[in-house]
Amino acid sequence: MEQSKVRSARDEANSPTSKLVQFGADKPLKLGSGSLLSPFQIAYQTEGELNADRSNAILICHALTGDQHVANVHPVTGKSGWWEMLVGPGRPIDTNRFFVICSNVIGGCMGSSGPATIDPATGKAYGLNFPVITIGDMVKAQAMLVDHLGIDQLFAVVGGSMGGMQVLEWAHSFSDRVRLAIPIATGARHTAQNIAFNEVGRQAVMADPDWCGGDYIEQGRHPAKGLAVARMGAHITYLSEAALHRKFGRNLQDRNEITFGFDADFQIESYLRHQGFTFVDRFDANSYLYLTRAMDYFDLAAEHNGRLADAFRGTKTRFCLVSFTSDWLFPTEESRMIVHALNAAGASVSFVEIESDKGHDAFLLDEPEMHAAVHGFVNAAARQMGIGE
Amino acid sequence: MEQSKVRSARDEANSPTSKLVQFGADKPLKLGSGSLLSPFQIAYQTEGELNADRSNAILICHALTGDQHVANVHPVTGKSGWWEMLVGPGRPIDTNRFFVICSNVIGGCMGSSGPATIDPATGKAYGLNFPVITIGDMVKAQAMLVDHLGIDQLFAVVGGSMGGMQVLEWAHSFSDRVRLAIPIATGARHTAQNIAFNEVGRQAVMADPDWCGGDYIEQGRHPAKGLAVARMGAHITYLSEAALHRKFGRNLQDRNEITFGFDADFQIESYLRHQGFTFVDRFDANSYLYLTRAMDYFDLAAEHNGRLADAFRGTKTRFCLVSFTSDWLFPTEESRMIVHALNAAGASVSFVEIESDKGHDAFLLDEPEMHAAVHGFVNAAARQMGIGE
Known part of the structure; x- marks a missing residue:
């Protein structure tokens, strides 16, 4: 994609190039917190064709910093889809065979209603007036999208990390509407350590004076530094010590000597800085707060007195x-x-643990074993159901 | 200690209550970077008595956020010594028997020369004009202190984490002056992941507008928010997932329900915030930059073409x-x-790996196996040398 065609993140948040479904006052989203979100909208992409009996739909759920652009060029970054190794024509999730849906989560910033959205009641960006949402809320909204598309039952729901939490939530809340559930690199609850890392990220954002108590859009500012720090810290947790050692070790930047200063002497430092600085161009800081919070709150067993099995009975x-x-x-x-x-x-x-030194990010990378596992699982069930190759 | 007796960190940085040795223009510190630090001073504490043949001195080296107050009440926090379980009368390192020295590292902020020190040449705090220092520089300065105390050979050098790096550096650079070296929970180099975490901490400090390009003391400001974020992130790396799970799990604060907001709902969140906010009262933000940088630069093997064994030959x-x-x-x-x-x-x-779920911080905590190992090692050698019990 040419640079000139790339849109700004702000444009994309409020008038996305994606497909859009709007739910008016008659169809509010009843949130886990007890509040209602209304009106609201969901931005989504689809790939492939829905078959005649509407039995070949696969919903892909994205992770914290992902979005609906799973298999298409991203309108803001110009990069190819974040899971195009898994999803596309001839890929393990073959869009010649399946109708793939991927929507931006509620609370996100690529066109679905979130804190960067203009609140129609005030004409201003919601900011912190956007209600705090849960993984359950994201899934409820997706279910309304699936209704809108006229699909009773999804052939499969697939996702990694926060996307995997949504998969589990789908299987829990809408069990009858999900034939196959494929949760990857995820958990049924966020651990204390994960909450801790998220909290540091949120504090980094909120410590930035340009965050303005969440009102930065209206005040024409951008907490880029705080959000970059949050991203840098989180990024370390997506990798592994082994991968960092293999990729960077203690290698210095091209001048190949230490400078006795605070510039990026080590390659790992400039890599992290790059991760931070590019992230802030495509992601909304308040969305980062909302989505990390949703992950923290996720605990499927808690709704069943600590018995996770009860979340899936029958x-x-x-x-x-x-x-x-x-x-x-x-x-x-x-x-x-x-x-x-x-x-x-x-x-x-079925359960497969894959040997990889790439850390959490492995689920997004070229991991043939993962691709084979997903393909085998999806393929066998599709054949059983007579979904044509 | 009563609150009223507690001194401010700024007072302590420039006119410490500790013992002080000042090195004038005739005794500059030749730094690894090639520059000279002169004049400079070292603030230190001692416990116990040096024996007649000056053979019972043990140097304790402190970690990143530690200082010379290893076994005495801290003048700023009012808390007891950071290693008082290991060092003191009747303790594994028995101050009835040994003369214990602990000095604030060069670059620190508890009285030894560092970025918060007033530069006598300008009458202003050094800030980023303080030269970047290395673990080797810290050790060279300690060696000058040991000279000043009239001690040729240390009976032992002991330290954990960054303190352990100093122990290794002592054994490398001043092998003849060290009988026993006890490096705990440390490494001969900082790994890519460790550099990465340090870099995030530094970026958090430098992103704070109150950091003022390092000149905050002169400008009467304090990058407390950035430093708190750095501390929070680092603190996670000092613990373990198991310890966090055991201590906090997903426990909520006393109201025992989630608030659907961004306050500290989880106990782990308020614990981390507390760690951040108390740290900034006792630690200088620039010192944090300098000391993390010194750790990043540490790589004993690098000076020997990657052959670590060559650092210790003979x-x-x-x-x-x-x-x-x-x-x-x-x-x-x-x-x-x-x-x-x-x-x-x-x-x-000798080498002992101790079973503990407390993570890196274990070296500072009540770990009887560690205490027994250190005591046994020190005691056997002392008996051999006829250092009285």
Whole structure:
């Protein structure tokens, strides 16, 4: 994509180039907090064609800093889709065969209603007046989109990290509407350490005076420095010590000597700075607060007196879980806990732990074993149902 | 200690209540960067008595946010010594038997020359005009203090984390002056992941507009928010997932329900905020930059073409290394690498990996196995040398 075609994040947040569905006063979103969000809109992309009996729809759920541009060029960054290795024509999730839907989560900043959205009641950006949302709210909104598309049952719901939380929530709240659930590199709750890292990120954003108590859009400012720090810290947790050692080690920048100063001497430093600075051009700082908060609040077992198995009793959904050995944000143990609960609930479960040194980010990368696992699982069920190749 | 007796960090930085040695123009500190630091001063504490043949001195080296108040009440916080479980009368390092020295590192902020020190040449705080220093520079300055105290050879040098780096540097640079070296929870180099975490902390400080390009003291400001964020992030790396889970889990604050907001709902959040906010009252933001930088630069093998064993060839120092199973900042692997190098160099080495779920911070906590290991090692050698009990 040429640079000239790239749109600003602000444009995209309020008048997205994606498909859009708007829910008016008659269809409010009833939030976990008890408040109503109304009106609201969902921006989404689709790939492939819905078949005649509407049985080939796959919903992809995105992670914290992802969006609906799973398999198409991103309108703001100009980069290709974030999961195009998994989703596309001839890919493990083959868009020649399946109708793929991916929507920006509620609270996000790529066109679905979120804190950067103009509140029609005031004509100003919501900022912190946007209600705090949960993973359950994101999924409820997605269910309304799926209704809107005239689809009763999804063939599969697939996602990693925060996307995986949504997959679990779908299987929990809308069990009858999900044939296959594929939660990848995720957990049924956010751990204390994960909450801790999120809190540091939020404090970094809120410490930035340009955050203006959340009102930066109306005040024409941008808490870029705070958001960049938040992103840098989080980014470390997406990688692994082994991957950092392999990619960067203690390598210095091209001048190849230390400067005895505070510039980026080490390659890992300039890499992280780059991650921070590019992120702030495409992401809304308040969305970062809202989405990390939704992750913190997620705890499927808590709604069932701590018994995770009770979240899935009687389910007919078939599960395939994937974890990665070097993922320390959502370690295998978190997936195993879900597998045990699903077993206890009598559900059909496959589970694969993939050997990788790439850390949590592995789910977004070229991991042939993951692609093979997803493809095999999806393919076998599709064949059974007679969904044509 | 009563609150009224507590002094301000700024007072303590420039006119410490500790003992002080000043080195004038005739005794500059030749820095690793090539510059000279002159004049400079070292603030230090001692416990116990130096014996007649000056053979019972133990130097304790402090970690990043520690200082010389290893076994005495802290003049700023009013808290007891940071290693008083290890050092004191009747303790594993028994001050009835040993003469214990602990000095604030060069670059620190508790009385030794650092960026918060008033530069006598200008009458203003150094700020970023203070030269960037290395672990080697800290140790050179300590050696000048040890000279000043009339001690040729230290019975032992002991420290954890950044303190352990200094122990290794002592054994490397002043091998003949160190009988026993006890590096705890440390490494012979900072890893890419550790550099990454330090860099995020530095960026958090420097993103704070109250940092003023390092000139905040002269401008009467204080980058408290940025430094608090840095501390919060670093603090997570000092603990372990298991310890966080055991201490906090997903426990909520006393109202025991989530607020659907951005206040501290979870106990881990308020704990981290407390860690951040109390830290900024006792620590200088520029010192944080300088000391993290010194850690990043540390790489003993690099001076020997990557052969760590060559850093210790011919050494007569006896080593005892300690690591903790749940320490992911300086994992056991880093200690084992040092042990292998020492073995290859033909040195005398003991090594103990201690089972603990407390993470990196274990070295500061009540870890009887660590205390027993240090006591046993020190005691056996003292008995051999006829240092009285």
